[in-house]
Amino acid sequence: MIYFHQLNKHYGDFHVLKDINLTIKQGEVVVIIGPSGSGKSTLVRCINRLETITSGELIVDGVKVNDKNTDINKLRRNIGMVFQNFNLYPHKTVLQNITLAPMKVLGVSEQEAKETAMYYLEKVGIPDKANAYPTALSGGQQQRVAIARGLAMKPKIMLFDEPTSALDPETIGEVLDVMKTLAREGMTMVVVTHEMGFAREVADRIVFMDQGRILEEAPPEQFFANPREERARLFLSRILNH
């Protein structure tokens, strides 16, 4: 589903992703962890070409992401993305936030888009907020709307970049619950997170990054019990003691 081969990325002189090799199969949940600045966000953002790459190969859903002839908007229909800061459209209601892309990109009717939106709002547990504006919602509710917005495009892949980092502790759980349900239903997910409980419970694989490299890749049981890399061990001890 997602295939990185010898991928490199630079910001000017700064080598942010180094020789990335990674294959993610359909239905897999991959959790990316690592210290701040290690390139986790950059890696995830390459998948839907929010970042361009310098060299190497990246194939998503059978399409070369960085090929000149790739219709990026078409590829992006199949990739939902959830951001740390939600990025809901503040001038639109919850419902309008969710129906915009299905109507403009997929060309579905307003009626159908609304029905789909309501279906996903039910799924994330806040159908009663359909006509509210984002600012009227708690962080956890906003993030659930953002997830519903992504799902309304019926994507094949969902990307999450620290979806709970901006949330109050008491609302983190509600967002993680929605993500766990998604994972159970077989969604292909790439998740950057510091929520180790979540990683342990739902990840098929943990990818540990440091200084632009993937240092370790392992199933969660193995990774958490006995990380191969010294740096991973250090990182875990630091984060788990918090």
Add this chain to the structure above:
Amino acid sequence: MLDYSILIEHWDMYMQGFANTLKASVLALIGSLAIGTVMAVFRIAPIRALNWIGAAYVEFIRNIPLILIVFVFFVGLPAIGIRFDSFTAGTLGLTVYTAAFIAEVIRAGILAVPKGQMEAARSSGLTYLQAMWHVILPQAVKIVIPPMGNQFINLVKNSSVLGVIAGLDLMYFGDLISSETFVTFDVYIFVALFYLLLTIPLSLGVGALERRLAKSR
């Protein structure tokens, strides 16, 4: 004490001037908003050639006097066979000139919208223009209302440039009445009052809009 007989006797001329100033202002406002928005998007869009066109337009136009731009339409283009009446030439000049300032205001507004908004919109598959139109510009509009109000007021005042090329606006009729009556002070005071009749409601309107939008957030 002002001599109101001037106002009464020349009421038709004042009214005609007022109507034309209003008309030129409204037309130039609509035109400069359209051109200004396009130029602002040109300057920001991820396409080099467009960035260059937008920047060239803004830097060129806003650094030369308005009257010169009006002359381009009034005497420059006619010299190569494209002819306008003086009202049209003046309004076009005013439009092109104001658009450069509006482009800068809108550009600042677009840049003030958090980057994540464009990323969210693009990552959902919207094209750049769709994202601009449905997500970025509506938010930028709120941000730019106060500086935009200033530009509109400048536009109304700058429309007096039409008077220089006999554009049948308030200023033109003011000059005419003054040369007929040999009165200057009173004639132009009335002209000023008519300008205030346009600019003060505009200013109040912008203020009211600003407060309403501030509340709706």
